[in-house]
Amino acid sequence: MFALEFDRLSKRYASVWANREITLHITSGSIVGLLGPNGAGKTTLLRQLVGLTRPTTGSISINQQRVVPGMRWVKETIAYLPQHPLALADLTVYEAICFSARLRGQSPKDAENHTRELLERLDxxxxxxxxxxxxxxxxxxxVGVASVVVAPTPIIALDEPTNELDPLMRHRIWDLIQNLRHPDRILLLISHNVLEAERVLDRVLIMHQGQIIRDGSPGSLRQNAGDFLNVVVTVSDDPKRLSPDLTGVSPDLHVHGRVVEFTAPRVQALGYLAKWLAEPGLVDRVAVNEPTLEDAYLAIRQQNAPDRPQAGSK
Amino acid sequence: MSGRSADFGTMFIVLLRMQLARLRQSWRSYIMVSAMMPGGIVLLLHLMNPHMAQLERLHIISGAMILAESLTTIVMLSQYVSFLKVSQALDHYRVMPISLPLLIIAMTSMYGLFAWPGVLLVALEGSALDHVPMHLAPLAIVLMLVVGLTMGAIGTIIGLLAPDEALAGLFGNLLMMGVLFLGMAPVESLKSWSLVWWILPSTAPLAILKQLVFFGPRVSWSEWLGFLLYASIALTVSAWLLRRPR
Structure with a gap:
């Protein structure tokens, strides 16, 4: 067991704070997701962790040992998938993965076996x-993800591992991440696929304008975001018949033909449903869903809108 | 659970193989550029003045050999490093548990290799066209490897400091012009430019090369020592620039 700590970490570029006064304690054995809009400071936080960006103030430590950029033990402890791993561009797929394993200290035989295993697993x-x-x-x-996970380290930081992937491949990557779970490992990942990330995350940090505005398990975030319900109603004829009730109820109201979908506070949503179901022949079908992490995330973002221009990512 | 890294030998071989992949990608264009320009200059000067004095021929041949190295290691490597920096691809190397000086040695060795066809072409021209007597001194091979390393480290410094690929190319070309000028201009006319004389990476290797190849395998240890010190400083600065967080 070990702990990763961020102590009042800040990064300032001229007059812009990329992140500000971030204090965190993460224990091993967890998969932690960093969520937030573009420019929230997520990538800056990971770059500070791996020593690519020097913090303006504050410090990072692993098991109370201060992380100093460039130190060999830091690089041996943390594997990082940046957003653009183009340094591997001239290599073949096999070389890119196998060489990464060799540089992380694996024997030629282990590197070869792990590479073949990953190639097969990721098709x-x-x-x-x-x-x-x-x-x-x-x-x-x-290939970038494979080159990082081929020789797993105690801390793995992945910056948007599922970016540009089709649904099947995303599914495989989430499985791969799930399998990396280990009592002596911390996985930190940035993702915009909030709905899919929920499958694997133990803890979610929502960042906004360089600060962590929510920190908790996906379940607790869903609860704290508000007692909402997601409702999908199929109307028997014209959905406009529901309009008087729905005007202003939900910022994410969607109407597709006869199908109306919205998210509203539980009491309000159930009230509408009771009213519509009481009208004979109005509603064909109803689906009521508990909110997902994505719903909670959207609600939290809604609460924090509009964005102020103080923060930005580098 | 703890992380690991490769031993130095494995690390160097793997890094070298990673750079070799670049050779696979672009060897034709690199070799063409590194061979055509120095070879072309030697041929042009020979055609312009077939009765040139022997000492002048020596300046031109040795200068063109060092120029071939500077084309690949200063001009091309600086542009490649700048491209890696701007695209953030260098981050991949910077977070790996590798020795950054070793990475620079691997990169510069590979780019230095691109210059060898140019060096050999110039030597052939010097021998066949200008009838310059040359000795194949094993130390000359070592010298050219160190020249590649030194100029490669300088190319890396330019690539890391330049804001973009185009400016890296501009600065690399300016330095390459300095190497060209120093390599081929009469030594006496340059002595007054003492600062430029000692800053340019071609000063010491030119003097050593002339001794080794043209005047027999004589070794001036003070010049070797000075040049090795120069190479170590260039390598240290480039590794420091590569390591420093932004």
Whole structure:
């Protein structure tokens, strides 16, 4: 067991704070998701952790040992997937993954076995001799993820691992991340696929304008965001018959043909439903869903809108 | 659970193989550029003045050999490093548990290799066209490897400091012009520019190369020592620039 700590960490670029006074304590064995809009300071936080960005103030420590950028033990402890791993572009897919394993201290045989295993798992075997530069964006992303997880370290930081991937590939990456769960490991990941990330996350940090505005389990965030329900109603004829009730009720009201979807506070939503169901022949079908992490995230963002221009990512 | 890294030998071989992939990608264009320009200059000067004095020929041949190295390691490597920096691809190397000086040695060695066809072409021209007597001194091979390393470290420094690829190319070309000028201009006319004389990475290797190749395998240890010190400083600065967080 070990702990990763951020102590009053800040980064300032000229007059812009990329992040500000971030204090966090993360214990091993957890998968932590960093969510937030673009420019919230998520990538800056990971770059500070791996020593690519020097904090303006504050410090990071692993098991009370201060993280100093460039130190070998820091690089051995943390593996990082940046947003643009183009340094591997000239290599073949096999080389990109295998060389990363070799540089992380694996024997030639282990590196080869782990590479083949990952190639198969991510459906990249057919591309193993192709140069990374000739792959699609999604395939390159898979190679990037594979080159990081081929030799797992105690801390793994992934910046948008599922970016540009199709749903099947995203599913495989989430499975891969789930399998990396270990009592002696911390996984930190940034993702915009909030709905999918919920499957694997133990803890969610929502960042906004360089600060952490929510911190908790996906369940607790859903609860704290408010007691909402997501309602999908199929109306028997014209959905406009519901309009008088719904005007102003929900900022994310969607009408597709006869289907009306909205998210509203539980009491209000149930009140509408009771009223509509009491009218004979008005409603064909009803689906009521508990809010997802994505709903909670959207609600939290709504509460924090409009964005102020103080923060930005670098 | 703890992280690991490769031993230095494995690390160097893997880094070298990673750079070799670049050779696979672009060896034709690199070799063409590094061979055509120095080879072309030697041929042009020979055609312009077939009866040139032997000492002048020596300046031109040795200068063109060092120029071939500077084209790949200063001009091309600085542009490549700048591209890696601007696209943030260098981050991949900077977060790996590797020795950054070793990475620079691997990169510069590979780019230095691109210059060898140019060096050999110039040597052939000097021998066949200008009938310059040359000795194949094993130390000359070591010298050219150190020249590649030194100029590569300077190319890396330019690439890391330049804001973009175009400016890296501009600064690299300016330095390459300095190497060209120093390599081929009469030594006496440059002695008054003492600062430029000692800052340019081609000063010491030119003097050593002339001794080794043209005047027989004589070794001036003070010049070697000075040049190795120069190479170490260039390598240290480039590794420091690569390591420093932004």
């Amino acid at each position: 990249l075997t057919g591309l193993s001799q192709r140069q990374v530069v000739g792959l699609s964006g999604g395939e390159r992303r898979l």
